[in-house]
Amino acid sequence: MGMAATGAVLAAGSARAAIARDKPIDVIVLGAGVSGLNTAALLEKEGLKVLVLEGRQRVGGRVFTLLDQPGYPEMGFNSMGEGYGRGLDAAKRAGVEMVDVGPRFYGGPQQEVWLGGKRLTREEWARSPLNPFPDALKGNLPGEVVGKLIAQHNRLADFSTWNDPANTALDISLNAFLKAQGLSDAAIRLANDLSPYYGQSSFDVAQLMMEFNDGFIKTQMAAGKRTLAVRGGNLNLPIGMAKLIKGDVLLGKEVVAIDSQAAGVEVRCLDGSVYRAGRVVCSLPFSTLRTISMTPGFSGAQAQAVQTLGYNALTIAFLTASEPFWLSDGLSPAMFTDDQLGTILPQRFGADPNQISGLMVQARGNLAAVWDAMGKEAALAHVVSRLETLRPAAKGKVKGAALFSWARERFTLGQIAYFKPGQVTAFAKVMAAPLGRVHFCGEHTAEGARGLEGALESSERVALEVLTA
Numbered sequence: 001m002g003m004a005a006t007g008a009v010l011a012a013g014s015a016r017a018a019i020a021r022d023k024p025i026d027v028i029v030l031g032a033g034v035s036g037l038n039t040a041a042l043l044e045k046e047g048l049k050v051l052v053l054e055g056r057q058r059v060g061g062r063v064f065t066l067l068d069q070p071g072y073p074e075m076g077f078n079s080m081g082e083g084y085g086r087g088l089d090a091a092k093r094a095g096v097e098m099v100d101v102g103p104r105f106y107g108g109p110q111q112e113v114w115l116g117g118k119r120l121t122r123e124e125w126a127r128s129p130l131n132p133f134p135d136a137l138k139g140n141l142p143g144e145v146v147g148k149l150i151a152q153h154n155r156l157a158d159f160s161t162w163n164d165p166a167n168t169a170l171d172i173s174l175n176a177f178l179k180a181q182g183l184s185d186a187a188i189r190l191a192n193d194l195s196p197y198y199g200q201s202s203f204d205v206a207q208l209m210m211e212f213n214d215g216f217i218k219t220q221m222a223a224g225k226r227t228l229a230v231r232g233g234n235l236n237l238p239i240g241m242a243k244l245i246k247g248d249v250l251l252g253k254e255v256v257a258i259d260s261q262a263a264g265v266e267v268r269c270l271d272g273s274v275y276r277a278g279r280v281v282c283s284l285p286f287s288t289l290r291t292i293s294m295t296p297g298f299s300g301a302q303a304q305a306v307q308t309l310g311y312n313a314l315t316i317a318f319l320t321a322s323e324p325f326w327l328s329d330g331l332s333p334a335m336f337t338d339d340q341l342g343t344i345l346p347q348r349f350g351a352d353p354n355q356i357s358g359l360m361v362q363a364r365g366n367l368a369a370v371w372d373a374m375g376k377e378a379a380l381a382h383v384v385s386r387l388e389t390l391r392p393a394a395k396g397k398v399k400g401a402a403l404f405s406w407a408r409e410r411f412t413l414g415q416i417a418y419f420k421p422g423q424v425t426a427f428a429k430v431m432a433a434p435l436g437r438v439h440f441c442g443e444h445t446a447e448g449a450r451g452l453e454g455a456l457e458s459s460e461r462v463a464l465e466v467l468t469a
């Protein structure tokens, strides 16, 4: 058995693979997340011979479901809107069924605000002296304010112009934008910095990217109201996509070097194996690409992008409850806290949509770093203990079932890419330019769509790039 076959082979019948091995590989795709898998499928459709190399022992990348936990909690990709044309098409091709999870997401007990250990319902929060928001926003929970302000005051008439290098004067921080909308430092801390959706804090995130995000969300809302996820867990989508690929999808192949020469590209893996092809498509997040040896090396604005593009810290704990303690104390299990407990999102993904199948607890930004520094077991024990302190009714009834840190995860080193102030105009337009025979895709390179839809958009762009090179 040659080096090329030492990794687990996910796709390809052995007879077909044996015949195909005689033919040189046209394109090596690095990464078996949705962008890499879709690129491989598109190139094969055009008759190219493709090999996929994936560092993890599974496909899917940031689509990651805990299939062994109740309700199949999603540690990664959650859901798509009705406007995810590419996502819905990929689901159809992969033979998975999309179901509307909106009522399970948005129904159920309402979130309550816990500040300094004190609990406030939405109505109490609107009238509380602790509420630092301007009068017009007092009725909003902390997690709702940033999205609402950007939706109302998006400066881009056409969100697809977000990465125009001419936007330099607009390339400010989210913090500067929120200040301009009249939010105080205390209000910004609660609305964003305590649990930032992107980056470490509002100072760390480009407002232009937030406006791109807002524009994309609006197109989704216009397309329809349903929130769609894969029946039985989102991980079934990339698993189905991988099965459609005729060439090998080799798992456990951590790429450490890419050498692009005049005649072809050589890819070296940590296990010593080497693969050669006419071209390479690299879908790796820049957070991991920056650790790989590249020949030739990146230069100029592209080098700056690979080295400095931001990746969110997000750590998720999944708790199960032996008894519904929220019925004992009569309070909501959905909690936004300023405590080291983070934010609790009850899950209702079991057979009965009214029953809570588990509690997803999220730590973002600096709190994720606090949990990560503790290590998995200690962090889970800490989360359970903080919950029991705030909610004595939970004592002895809650178990820390799983914990996953995206920042600590070797093959992502963060949740999702984000641009820091100044970075959109400094390099967003040029960061995915081909380097020799190496082409780049992945959610971070998307220009007109976000999240999983953006990852798929990038695979279409890169496939065309390769086919016309």
Ligand SMILES: Cc1cc2nc3c(=O)[nH]c(=O)nc-3n(C[C@H](O)[C@H](O)[C@H](O)COP(=O)(O)OP(=O)(O)OC[C@H]3O[C@@H](n4cnc5c(N)ncnc54)[C@H](O)[C@@H]3O)c2cc1C
Pocket: 030, 031, 032, 033, 034, 035, 036, 053, 054, 055, 056, 059, 060, 061, 062, 063, 075, 076, 077, 078, 079, 080, 253, 254, 255, 256, 283, 284, 285, 288, 289, 314, 406, 410, 411, 412, 415, 416, 441, 442, 443, 444, 450, 451, 452, 453, 455
């Ligand atoms: C917690 C979370 C929630 C999300 N929620 C949503 C949502 O609700 N809606 C939405 O649209 N999007 C969501 N997303 C984003 C969506 O999941 C991503 O945009 C998409 O899955 C990214 O796909 P990708 O192929 O670009 O990258 P990845 O999925 O990261 O694929 C890259 C692949 O490269 C591999 N790799 C990395 N380094 C190496 C190496 N050195 N050698 C070999 N292989 C390597 C990785 O293992 C991975 O499989 C969410 C993401 C997360 C993490």
